[in-house]
Each structure stands twice: as C-alpha cells, then as structure tokens.
Amino acid sequence: xxxxxxxxxxxxxxxxxxxxxxxxxxxxxxxxxxxxxxxxxxxxxxxxxxxxxxxxxxxxxxxxxxxxxxxxxxxxxxxxxxxxxxxxxxxxxxxxxxxxxxxxxxxxxxxxxxxxxx
Amino acid sequence: xxxxxxxxxxxxxxxxxxxxxxxxxxxxxxxxxxxxxxxxxxxxxxxxxxxxxxxxxxxxxxxxxxxxxxxxxxxxxxxxxxxxxxxxxxxxxxxxxxxxxxxxxxxxxxxxxxxxx
Numbered sequence: 170x171x172x173x174x175x176x177x178x179x180x181x182x183x184x185x186x187x188x189x190x191x192x193x194x195x196x197x198x199x200x201x202x203x204x205x206x207x208x209x210x211x212x213x214x215x216x217x218x219x220x221x222x223x224x225x226x227x228x229x230x231x232x233x234x235x236x237x238x239x240x241x242x243x244x245x246x247x248x249x250x251x252x253x254x255x256x257x258x259x260x261x262x263x264x265x266x267x268x269x270x271x272x273x274x275x276x277x278x279x280x281x282x283x284x285x286x287x
Numbered sequence: 288x289x290x291x292x293x294x295x296x297x298x299x300x301x302x303x304x305x306x307x308x309x310x311x312x313x314x315x316x317x318x319x320x321x322x323x324x325x326x327x328x329x330x331x332x333x334x335x336x337x338x339x340x341x342x343x344x345x346x347x348x349x350x351x352x353x354x355x356x357x358x359x360x361x362x363x364x365x366x367x368x369x370x371x372x373x374x375x376x377x378x379x380x381x382x383x384x385x386x387x388x389x390x391x392x393x394x395x396x397x398x399x400x401x402x403x404x
Contacts (some may be wrong), residue, residue: 204394212331212394214393219390259331280330282331
C-alpha cells in the first residue's frame, strides 16, 4: 500500500512552460485535493475532486487545471508557468463520507513536489 | 467563510518544557478540527483530531480539546523532546454538505517548533 504518491519530487521550469504534476493514490479514496505551501501562508487549496469526473476550484485556482478520469489519479496542470507559482505542491486524499460525517476523515498527504519557476 | 488562526512562531523550547500552541477558528456549521505535523523535508501527517464539541484528541503525548464556547483547539504537550521539532498546522474540515467548499481542509499558517537539548 503506497498511499499517496507524487512525481516529480523536484522540477525547475522557465516562465511560460507547461507541465503536469502527477498524483496517485491506492486507497480507493473518493476525495482528492491539491494544495500549495508558501512560507508564512500555510497550505492553500488549489483544486479538489469529490469523485471521478467531478472537480471544483479551491482558494487559489488561477493558472492551474485539473481533471479526474479515474479514482486513483488526480493530475495538476500548469498551463503557462509563472514565477509566482514557485512553491511546494501537495496532493492529498481521503474517503468522502456524507454530510457532516465527511468532515471526520483525515486527509492523507503525499511527499510533495518542489517547483521552481525561473 | 470558515477560517483558522494559530499563533505565529517560531517557538523555541528546552527539552522537557511544556508546550502550548494556540489555535482558534471561525466556522458556520459543524467542522471537524485537526492538528497536522510536518517534519523537515516531508509531507504532512495527522497528529490528532476531534470531530465534535468537547472531544479531546490525543497522540504521542500531545492533546487538544474542541472548545465550541471559545472556538479554540489549542495543542498541548507536557514535556517536549528534541524529536518534536517540526512545523505544526491547525486545520478545520468542512462537512461534505457545506455548499461551495464541501470537505475542504482549511489550514492555519503553521507554527515552527524547535526543541533544544
């Protein structure tokens, strides 16, 4: 059971380049999400998905796209990288549950991708 | 919307000292509350959680109580160790029927703890 895996671990891009950050989980979790972590800002939600075929925006979605064609995978696409997107990116997953019960479940985090945009 | 505020660090303590990291929240509805810990170079892992008022979460000597009357979830440990050095995040999770941001985890900005031998 690998949990949540992310690739790559490190990436350097030039301004304007595009790339996809990969995230996969093997726990059959319905809920998956992407966060970015910046110094002094905590973690901020970029996009999330409550199940295959369903995605929605979080707090800071601009410049990022997601899709969820399978339960296991939730890739994050940077369309045209900018220096402001230099950050550490974390993917997380959890069971969804329903209603208030859905809030009980912890989210499991991947090891992160450190992205630098020059 | 819902939000979390936690004390800013960094916090530096000597080994065996008492630790408190304050966390307060603003929420409509009935979120669950979490403390996550991040060791250097790693992802976040759950430290403890509480899902309703007056619940106490505990793990590895750390404790926090969900106080609805003071909207707080302060983290405490009676005797810290060097191995507790990490960044600690307070977070709340919205219910799945919370319109517009169902199930979202909202974090405080984190508190860096350093424990000296």
